[in-house]
Amino acid sequence: MFTNTYCPIVGGVSESVKRLKSRLQALGHQVLVVAPKMTGQPRHESDVIRVAAVQHFNGSDFSLPVPIPGQLYEAIETFDPDIVHSHHPFLLGDTAARTAETYGLPLVFTHHTLYEHYTHYVPGDSPRMQRFAVALSTEYTHLCDAVIAPSESIRDLLRRRGANPAVHVVPSGVDTQRFSQGDGAGFRRRYKIPAKAYVVGHVGRLANEKNLPFLTEAIVQLLRKQPETHFLVVGEGDARPAMQRAATEASVVERFHFTGKLHGQTLIDAYHGMNVFAFASHSETQGMVLVEAMAAGLPVAAIDAPGVREVVEQGRNGWLLPSDDAGALCEVLAGMSEKASREMLRQGALNTAQGFDEACCAARCLDVYREVIATENTTHQHVDTDAWGRVRGRLEAEWQLLCHRGRVLRLVFQDKPESDLLAPSKTPETFRK
Known part of the structure; x- marks a missing residue:
């Protein structure tokens, strides 16, 4: 190879x-x-x-x-x-x-x-x-x-x-069995995220091609709307300063949690510290992090794009938005803050992940x-x-x-x-x- x-x-x-x-x-x-x-x-x-x-x-x-x-x-x-x-x-x-x-x-x-x-x-x-x-x-x-x-x-x-x-x-x-086992509660304590908070997560390189300005705009709207919501970002890259500035200007930066790069069990624990997974990239051929998130039982909200639509199925394991509409993504994520809404999608996410084992x-x-x-x-x-x-x-x-x-x-x-x-x-x- x-x-x-x-x-x-x-x-x-x-x-x-x-x-x-x-x-x-x-x-x-x-x-x-x-x-x-x-x-x-x-x-x-x-x-x-x-x-x-x-x-x-x-x-x-x-x-x-x-x-x-x-x-x-x-x-x-x-x-x-x-x-x-x-x-x-x-x-x-x-x-x-x-x-x-x-x-x-x-x-x-x-x-x-x-x-x-x-x-x-x-x-x-x-x-x-x-x-x-x-x-x-x-x-x-x-x-x-x-x-x-x-x-x-x-x-x-x-x-x-x-x-x-x-x-x-x-x-x-993806090793679905391994990603299904994680200590989300311990991870939240480590990063001072309240145990009962609604946590939207994202994993990946913080790079221009990942459409992160749009994702940040939607998350900022969500955090303004829901004071108990937090955003957990796993990864590192050149887009991080701009994301932090946007969060600071919106006065929600204390609920943006940047972990940097994570590996192994710590990465898996981070997934388990989230309630849902948000993804906005148009440049994926598959989006392996989507499968990792689903293996951890997370519903996904994402933009309809190549490599994403084969993983995310509307109403079965998450929500697939047709375009870069920050307001629409904010509303979808707000709706998923209800536990009953997430539980309906959780089993579908786990079943989807098995097909990518x-x-x-x-x-x-x-x-x-x-x-x-x-x-x-x-x-x-x-x-x-x-x-x-x-x-x-x-x-x-x-x-x-x-x-x-x-x-x-x-x-x-x-x-x-x-x-x-x-x-x-x-x-x-x-x-x-």
């Missing part, structure tokens, strides 16, 4: 990779993760290769990997994999494509992220950069034997954009692996074991990536409307030829 983000980074992709790896290993499979070196990473990781990386790229929490091919290929040859799984379409995603082509292995790619919502992290952010993000991730799918979409809406989006048609829906899993999701991912490996036996030519065979494979990999980047740039600089960018593209077979 190749990923640009991994522990100690806290985020959806990092958690997804870590949980899938652990579940596959529990089933008796061997997994090797290739990830960037990061400050604060675990000291001993027998199943992880760390590659050189530029720390805190562009002021973010992320590291920019700079792999050294020779050392990496030696480790991969020792591991002797059956399949390569890429979790990003660039950086170590390119290295994953090189590895698959060099050794004649099938390549699977999980489209975790709507990258066009994250271009503000790159210098020179512009509409063209967003087009580049769409083209890069879409065209990368054609280097792959199979693509995994975390939700039906992302699968449909990829198809509209002309991605590789071999798309399988496999959500990222990590054991079930890992089994579905294994099915994808088995399918592409079976196909690989007839469609791929394994690279010879001699030195020239390896060199030939690496040259072919570089040519494939060069052609891939050429197609991306052509799409970006054609100055065609967005509908043309999303038009169907060539098939994987054409690219291999």
